[in-house]
Amino acid sequence: MIELDARSLWLDEGFSLLRIWSSWSDILANQIFHQTIPTVDLHPPLYFALAKAWGELAGHTVFGWRSFSAFCSTLIIPATAVLTQRLVRRRSAAFMAASLAMLAPTYLWQAAEVRMYALTTLLGALSSYAALRVLSHRFASIRWLIGWSALCIGSFLTHYSLLLPLTLQLAFLSPRILACVRLRRGHHQLLLSMVALIGLMLIAILGRPTLDFIIGYSGGALSSTKQPVPLLEVGREFIADSVNALTFGLNAADPTGGSLLWATVALILFGWLTTLRQRRRHTYLWIILAVAPLLGWLIASSRLENRPSFRYVVYTFPLFHAAIASAVGSGFAALPRSKALVGFPLLVLSLVPPAFGAWMTHVRTDVWQDDWRGLATFLRQNLRRDDGVLLGLHASEASLRYYLGQPMDFFETAGQWRDTSANTAGDLLAQRYGRLWVVLAGDLEDYWNRFVVQIAEQGFTYRQEVAFPARTTSLRVRLYDRSAWLDQLPPEAHVAATSDGALAGLSFIAPDLRYERPALGLIAYWRRSQRAPAYLSVRLSHDNAVWYDFRIETLLGQPAAQPGAPLSHRIYLPLVQNEEQSKQRPAPLSAMRYTLPLWPGLPPLPYVLTLTLTDAQGDVLQRETWTLDVTEVERWVRWPRLATASLWESPALSLLQAEYLPSLSEGEDMPVVLTWSARQPLADGWRIRLALSGSGEAQVERPLAAHPWPPAHWPLGEAVRDQYLVPSASLSEGRYWLTLYLEREGQAAQRHTLGRVTIVPASPIEVTPNYAITVTAAHVGPLTLQGYSITEVQPEAGVLVVETFWRVEARPQEDGRLFVHLFDAAGNFIGQDDGPPFNGARRTQSLRPGQWVRQVHTIRTGAALQPGVYHLRAGIYTAATLRRWPATQNGVPAPDDVVVLSDYVLPASP
Numbered sequence: 001m002i003e004l005d006a007r008s009l010w011l012d013e014g015f016s017l018l019r020i021w022s023s024w025s026d027i028l029a030n031q032i033f034h035q036t037i038p039t040v041d042l043h044p045p046l047y048f049a050l051a052k053a054w055g056e057l058a059g060h061t062v063f064g065w066r067s068f069s070a071f072c073s074t075l076i077i078p079a080t081a082v083l084t085q086r087l088v089r090r091r092s093a094a095f096m097a098a099s100l101a102m103l104a105p106t107y108l109w110q111a112a113e114v115r116m117y118a119l120t121t122l123l124g125a126l127s128s129y130a131a132l133r134v135l136s137h138r139f140a141s142i143r144w145l146i147g148w149s150a151l152c153i154g155s156f157l158t159h160y161s162l163l164l165p166l167t168l169q170l171a172f173l174s175p176r177i178l179a180c181v182r183l184r185r186g187h188h189q190l191l192l193s194m195v196a197l198i199g200l201m202l203i204a205i206l207g208r209p210t211l212d213f214i215i216g217y218s219g220g221a222l223s224s225t226k227q228p229v230p231l232l233e234v235g236r237e238f239i240a241d242s243v244n245a246l247t248f249g250l251n252a253a254d255p256t257g258g259s260l261l262w263a264t265v266a267l268i269l270f271g272w273l274t275t276l277r278q279r280r281r282h283t284y285l286w287i288i289l290a291v292a293p294l295l296g297w298l299i300a301s302s303r304l305e306n307r308p309s310f311r312y313v314v315y316t317f318p319l320f321h322a323a324i325a326s327a328v329g330s331g332f333a334a335l336p337r338s339k340a341l342v343g344f345p346l347l348v349l350s351l352v353p354p355a356f357g358a359w360m361t362h363v364r365t366d367v368w369q370d371d372w373r374g375l376a377t378f379l380r381q382n383l384r385r386d387d388g389v390l391l392g393l394h395a396s397e398a399s400l401r402y403y404l405g406q407p408m409d410f411f412e413t414a415g416q417w418r419d420t421s422a423n424t425a426g427d428l429l430a431q432r433y434g435r436l437w438v439v440l441a442g443d444l445e446d447y448w449n450r451f452v453v454q455i456a457e458q459g460f461t462y463r464q465e466v467a468f469p470a471r472t473t474s475l476r477v478r479l480y481d482r483s484a485w486l487d488q489l490p491p492e493a494h495v496a497a498t499s500d501g502a503l504a505g506l507s508f509i510a511p512d513l514r515y516e517r518p519a520l521g522l523i524a525y526w527r528r529s530q531r532a533p534a535y536l537s538v539r540l541s542h543d544n545a546v547w548y549d550f551r552i553e554t555l556l557g558q559p560a561a562q563p564g565a566p567l568s569h570r571i572y573l574p575l576v577q578n579e580e581q582s583k584q585r586p587a588p589l590s591a592m593r594y595t596l597p598l599w600p601g602l603p604p605l606p607y608v609l610t611l612t613l614t615d616a617q618g619d620v621l622q623r624e625t626w627t628l629d630v631t632e633v634e635r636w637v638r639w640p641r642l643a644t645a646s647l648w649e650s651p652a653l654s655l656l657q658a659e660y661l662p663s664l665s666e667g668e669d670m671p672v673v674l675t676w677s678a679r680q681p682l683a684d685g686w687r688i689r690l691a692l693s694g695s696g697e698a699q700v701e702r703p704l705a706a707h708p709w710p711p712a713h714w715p716l717g718e719a720v721r722d723q724y725l726v727p728s729a730s731l732s733e734g735r736y737w738l739t740l741y742l743e744r745e746g747q748a749a750q751r752h753t754l755g756r757v758t759i760v761p762a763s764p765i766e767v768t769p770n771y772a773i774t775v776t777a778a779h780v781g782p783l784t785l786q787g788y789s790i791t792e793v794q795p796e797a798g799v800l801v802v803e804t805f806w807r808v809e810a811r812p813q814e815d816g817r818l819f820v821h822l823f824d825a826a827g828n829f830i831g832q833d834d835g836p837p838f839n840g841a842r843r844t845q846s847l848r849p850g851q852w853v854r855q856v857h858t859i860r861t862g863a864a865l866q867p868g869v870y871h872l873r874a875g876i877y878t879a880a881t882l883r884r885w886p887a888t889q890n891g892v893p894a895p896d897d898v899v900v901l902s903d904y905v906l907p908a909s910p
Contacts, residue, residue: 001081002376004062004066004111004112005025005061005062005063005066005069006112006662007053007112008309008372008373008374008399008403009062009114009373009396009399009403010211010370011370011394011396011441012115012611013113013114013399014372014396014397014398014399015032015034015041015396016048016051016115017065017114017399017402018032018034018116018398019032019041019043019045019048019064020048020051020052020055020060020114020451021398022048024052027045027048027049027294028045028049028425030042030043030045031042031767032391034397034415034528035391035393035397035413035414035415035416035841036173036413036415036416037415037418040074042160043116043159043160044156044157044158044159044160045157045178046119046154046157047115047119047120047156047158047159047625048116050067050068051068051114053578054067054071055068056070057506058162058855061877062114062402065114065145066111066112066113066114067116067836068408068563069110069112069113069114069115069117069119070110070111070112070118070672072111072118072119072121072122073107073108073110073111073118073121073122073910074111075122076101076118076121076122076318077098077101077102078098079122079125079126080097080098080100080125080321081094081095081097081098081101081103081127082094082129082253082320083097083128083129083132083319084096084097084098084318084321084325084326084416085319085328085848086129086132086133086136087132087275087286087322088275088322088325088329090328090329091330092329092482093322093325093326093328093461094325094575095322096325096328096329096350096732096777097318097322097324097325098325099220100321100324100325100350100351101321101850103351103354103355103358104246104249104250104317104321104354104358105249105354105357105358105528106246106314106317107121107317107337108249108358109249110314110581111833112536115158116159117268117311117314119164119734120155120158120159120161120314120315121159121314121315121317121318123151123154123155123158123315123407123542124155124162124165124315124318125315125318125698125818126151127151127152127155127162127165127166127169128165128169128286128319129222129290129317129752129829130144130146130147130148130151131169131172131173131285132285132286133149133174134173134344135146135172135285135624138530138669141320147403148169148173150579152166152169153504153646160311160897161293161315162315163314164292164296165289165292165315168285168288169285169289169291169436170593172285172288175755177375179184180896184331184769187535189223198604203649206714209468210465212823221528221760224225228429229284231445234453239265239294240261240462242262242313243264243265243763245314246264246320246354247260247353247354247792248353248354248357249354249355249357249358249401253566254899260349260353263349264349264350264353264412265351267323267324267327267328267346267350268320268323268327269323270327270330270456271322271324271325271326271327271328271330272286272287272323272326274326274327274330279429281320283807286319286322286323287317290319290320290323291317292318292421293312293313293315294316296312305807309327310725311593318854322440324350327346327350328346328347328350337673337879342544343633351799359436365433365855369654370396370399370468370469370470370475371468371469371470371475371850372396372399372400372440373399373473374469374885375400375405375468375475375477376399376400376403376404377399377403378466378468378477379404379437379477381436382451382595383410384434384435384511384593384595386433386434386435387410387433387434387435387436388410388411388412388432388433388435388436388437388689389408389410389411389412389430389436389437389438389439390412390413390414390429390437390438390439390456391411391412391413391414391439391452392414392438392439392440392441392446392448392449392452393413393415393448393451393452394440394441394442394446394448394449395439395440395441396441397411397413400439412429414448414451414497415481415618417540419453419614421459422451422454422455422458423458425455425457425458425626426454426456426457426458427454427458427459429456429459429460429621430458430459430460430482430827431459433478434481434482434789435460435480435481435482436441436456436459436460436479436480436481437477437478437479437480437572437594438452438453438456438477438478439476439477440474440476440477440478441470441474441475441477441596442450442454442474443474444474450757451692453478456478456480458875459480459482460480460481460482461480461482462478462479462480463478463479463481463592464478464479465477465478465766470773481592485589485590485591486525486590486591487589488589488590489504489505489525489589490507491509491526493505493506493523494506494507494508494626496622496624497610497624497625498622498624501613501622501624502526502527502613502621502622502655503524503526503527503528503611503613503622503624504525504526504589505524505525506522506523506524506525506611506624506626506629507523507525507789508520508521508522508632509522509523511595514751519595520595520596521593521594521595521596522593522594523589523591523592523593524594524597525589525590525591526589526590526592526593527589527590528587534842534899536611536612536613536807537610537611537612537614538596538609538610538611539608539610539612540607540608540609541607541610541640542605542606542608556770566848574760582589594897604627605626605629605630605633606628606630606633607628607633608625608626608627608628608650609624609625609626609627609628610623610624610625611624611625612624622786637756647752647754648740648752649679649680649744650679650750651680652678652680652682653676653677653679653682653686653742654676654677654679655675655740655752656675656676656677656719657673657674657675657712657719658672658673658674658675658740658754658755659672659674659675660673660754660755660757661754661757662757662758663757663758663759663760663876664728664757664759664760665759665760665761665762665846666729666731666732666733666759666761666762666845666846667762667843667844667845667846668728668729668761668762668843668846669725669727669728669729670692670725670726670738671720671723671724671725671728672690672723672724672725672726672738673721673723673724674721674722674724675715675719675720675721675722676690676704676714676718676720676721676722676739677720678711678714678715678716678718678720680716681712681716682711682712682714683711683712684703684711684712684742685705685744685745686702686703686704686711686742686743687701687702687703687742687743687744688701688702688722688724688740688741689701689738689740689741689742689743689749690702690724690726690738690739690740690741691726691738691741692726692728692736692737692738692739692757693736693739694736694859695730695731695732695734696730696731697737698726698727698728698730698731698792699726699727700724700725701724702724704722706744718819726738727847727876729815729843729844729846730757730760730813732759732815733759733760733761734759735756735758735759736756736757736758736759737753737755737756738753738754738755738756738757739751739752739753739754740752740753740754741853761848762842762846764841764848764851765838765841767805767851767852767853767854769786769787769805769852770789770805771786771787771788771789771803771804771805772787772788772789772790773787773788773789773901773902774786774787775787775788775899775901776890777799777888777889777890777891778874778887778888778889778894778899779809779887779888779889780876780886780887780897780899781808781811781812781874781876781886781887782808782809782810782811782812782883783807783808783809783876783886784806784807784809785805785806785851785899786806787804787805788802788803788804788805788872788874788901789802789868790802790803790904791801791803791856793865793906795864795865795866795867795906795909796864796866796867797860798831798863799856799858799859799860799863799905800822800831800859800861800863800865800870801857801858801862802820802833802856802857802859802872803854803855803856803857804818804820804833804855804857804874805852805853805854805855806818806837806850806851806852806853806855807852807853808848808849808851808852808853809849810848811845811847812844812845812847812882813845813846813847814844814845814878815837815844815878815879815880816836816837816844816861816879817834817835817876817877817878817879817884818833818834818836818837818853818855818857818874818875818876819833819834819856819857819875819876819877820832820833820834820873820874820901821872821873821874821898822858822861822870822871822872823870823871823873824868824870824871825868825869825870825871825872829858830863831860831861831862832859833857833858833859834857834877835855836879837855837856838853838854838855839856846877865906866906867906867907867908868902868905868906869901869904869905869906870903870904871900871901871903871904872900872901872902872903873896873898873899873900873901874901875887875894875897875898875899879883884896884897885897
């Protein structure tokens with residue numbers, strides 16, 4: 001329940017929101033308005049009506065709507081237990097099936113979706129149980145007949161895929177129903193007739209769109225001109241997908257497939273075989289209800305272009321869990337004295353895969369979702385008051401409206417302009433907006449995506465594209481603007497010092513954001529450059545203390561997606577126009593307005609703004625520096641209050657916002673940003689402690705102060721940002737709680753849990769050991785120096801480049817720096833290079849035994865290298881204490897804990 005709203009809404013959930021937000025009459029009529037286009041939804045109305053009613057009680061939020069699915073998923077557990085008890089007639093089997101349902105990763109995933117599949121599975125299990133109760137007696141009980149009829153009606157009004165099992169149940173129960181009608185008199189017959197009549201009326205009225213869809217779907221399958229796929233081929237794939245969902249769940253990153261899946265199939269067959277010996281009629285119904293839907297959708301899959309998903313048969317999972325429970329119980333009963341030979345292996349085979357899938361469902365799939373929340377955050381940070389947003393037809397308008405959370409008169413949709421030509425629409429939008437953000441979902445070559453792009457290109461100039469994680473489609477936003485093209489810089493511009501760089505100058509402007517927040521407004525003047533920069537680094541510093549530092553990736557018309565990267569820490573800017581636009585615009589300069597979102601609570605101090613342009617290899621192309629006085633700073637950083645509820649309050653302080661990474665790699669420290677607001681005048685003596693606790697613990701403790709702005713100087717009610725770094729590099733992979741402790745001298749500490757953080761293994765960097773000089777028996781801490789090469793020498797510039805290759809023997813526990821020192825023939829130190837592994841890409845704590853590390857050391861001496869002999873020394877030291885790691889060479893301790901490398905001889909110039 002804690003993580004119900006942790007993941008963003010995805011495409012189908014956006015359509016669910018449209019149904020839930022509709023009126024009751026539209027819900028019952030399956031009517032929705034997608035981008036002003038009226039259409040009829042094929043899904044029956046029951047789930048959406050129940051979710052709307054549930055939202056009135058639990059709140060119309062993602063958490064509230066998903067809690068209804070979670071409630072249904074929870075009820076699946078006892079429903080599976082009673083169904084298994086009725087099928088197998090053993091309490092141990094019922095308990096086993098309930099355990100499987102509790103661990104089922106698919107149920108966990110369905111519990112966190114605003115979709116009808118959890119309710120579908122629950123009704124499928126209950127209708128099967130009611131059918132079995134009717135079938136259990138020679139003369140059907142009137143109560144169970146009415147209950148089964150009501151469940152059939154509810155099932156069909158929830159999802160159309162349940163029509164097939166309901167038809168099969170009716171075929172099996174028809175003799176019992178006829179016997180009941182024939183033998184029972186009076187009000188019983190009347191009651192049954194009324195239930196049947198009401199059911200047919202509800203299905204005819206509320207299920208009409210679904211019936212039309214089923215008829216059209218079946219007709220499409222029968223009349224399809226597509227060459228049928230061989231049943232054996234599509235059957236193997238469809239059954240594997242379904243069994244994979246039954247065992248490992250929806251997690252594509254799990255080691256699914258292979259022998260485990262087919263072992264599960266064998267387990268299910270074994271469970272059915274053991275019950276067939278009892279020759280009870282309900283056993284045949286059990287098998288048919290589980291197998292027939294698979295066969296039906298399998299045949300449809302062989303003929304239809306849009307192949308059905310295993311979600312269409314998810315209601316069969318309780319029946320499969322009952323079969324697995326029967327197999328395990330039979331394994332224990334077959335050989336009572338040798339349970340370890342049969343029973344326990346079957347128990348492990350049945351429980352371990354779903355347990356693994358359940359654990360990994362929310363560990364490896366944090367971003368396996370359409371990130372509409374991230375896209376909305378990006379728009380919130382960058383939208384100006386003269387901006388508009390144009391949605392492609394496949395974009396989820398409901399999801400964006402939910403996450404942006406206010407009336408949006410600046411939203412335009414493809415459906416709104418569907419009857420207008422692209423040229424006319426583009427001209428009209430260019431009169432309304434200065435910039436246009438185009439949201440595209442799905443195939444970019446789709447007609448409606450090309451239509452909105454044509455609209456944007458009619459009145460605007462393409463500037464950039466940002467891609468976001470997507471589950472079922474691609475998801476991206478493009479920026480178009482009506483920027484000015486200039487022949488020269490305006491008088492108020494600050495001219496760049498570099499005369500031939502891509503950045504010609506800069507002007508500062510007051511930001512005009514649609515969503516109020518601190519921001520830096522500027523106009524950058526870009527000139528055509530042969531060397532297009534790949535990255536732009538922006539830094540705000542004061543007295544050598546960095547307050548704002550990030551790297552911006554330039555797109556140059558290409559998508560840039562970094563799943564999992566917090567968008568509040570990264571924005572994307574284009575630096576030059578594309579070639580086609582360059583030919584159309586003869587002017588040498590392009591003026592582009594930017595709004596860089598800043599952190600709340602940035603103190604009003606004079607800052608130095610540094611912009612650095614680098615290429616893809618990290619070489620600096622241009623660096624420009626401007627000084628901003630306090631008056632200029634106060635134009636954008638003063639922000640009286642955050643428009644959000646407090647996360648935590650005390651009589652003196654309010655915690656308005658907590659920003660931290662939900663996941664990080666092993667070997668990384670955890671950056672945390674806390675935004676405070678003083679509720680009353682503060683004095684000294686406040687201390688704060690941030691702790692990550694789980695399988696290990698890491699914490700940071702220091703006085704509460706946003707240096708150099710102590711709490712005694714905080715204005716009342718104003719947001720103040722405070723930055724922390726939790727030393728989590730030594731923690732192993734796993735899930736941890738991030739907890740805040742705030743205390744004052746003489747008072748007990750106040751505790752508040754901020755959330756959960758997942759530490760994942762660092763992705764390995766492949767290294768091919770390729771060195772010219774071998775170093776033997778050189779151990780430095782848990783690393784071994786295997787060899788090195790001298791790859792480049794520039795005597796005139798005083799540069800010597802050395803590549804060292806290290807092998808990891810054990811996981812390091814400290815943050816180390818790999819170094820190489822250079823000495824002249826007399827032993828005088830003349831240069832060095834040191835840094836984290838892989839030149840800063842990893843921390844030593846993230847290294848694992850067996851890995852190789854390739855480190856490039858560029859030693860700059862500051863003077864020309866003269867011909868002669870030079871000595872090289874290598875080692876590792878701890879970053880915090882500068883203490884060198886113990887080193888041995890050839891089995892004896894190395895002097896000064898450094899490894900002696902071969903001398904390098906620089907020959908004289910010919």
